[in-house]
Amino acid sequence: MPTPTSSSVSPTPDSSSASPEPSEILAVLCDSATDEQIAILEAAMKPGYKVSKVIDVRTREGGEHALLGIVKGPDASGPARWIGSKMTLEDLQSADAAAAAASTAPLMTAPSEKAIDYLNQTQTCFDAIYE
DSSP states (O other): OOOOOOEEEOOOOOTTOOOSSOOOOOOEEEEEOOHHHHHHHHHHBOTTOEEEEEEEEEOTTOOEEEEEEEEEETTEEEEEEEEEETTTTEEEEEOSHHHHHHBSSOBOSSOOHHHHHHHHHHHHHHHHHHO
C-alpha cells in the first residue's frame, strides 16, 4: 500500500463564468484513507465485495469527506465514491450507483454544492496518489 501523502488540489476558476464575483477556488486535502476509514467502508460492503486503494478528499477542517475506492465484486469492478462527515465517516452515504450497489450505505439524495466539489476532486486525488 502506498504511503499516505498530502497534496493540495485546486482547480482553476472557470473563466467563462458571467458572474461578477470572483470564483471561489476549492482548496482540498488529498490523502490515502486512514485504516479506520477503510475499516468503516469494509464494514459497509455487501457480501462478496471488496474495496481497495481508498483515497480521502476533504478540507483542512475535515468536516466532510469524499472517498473514492476501487470496488471488486460479483458483478462490479471499478471506482466507487462515498461521502461522510468527520474522520469517523458519520452518516456514510453512497455518492454513485457503484457505491450503492457494493455497499449498504444509502444513496445520497441531495448533495450540497461543497460535497459535489469534493467528489469531483476524488479522481484527481486518486491519480496523484496511485499513478
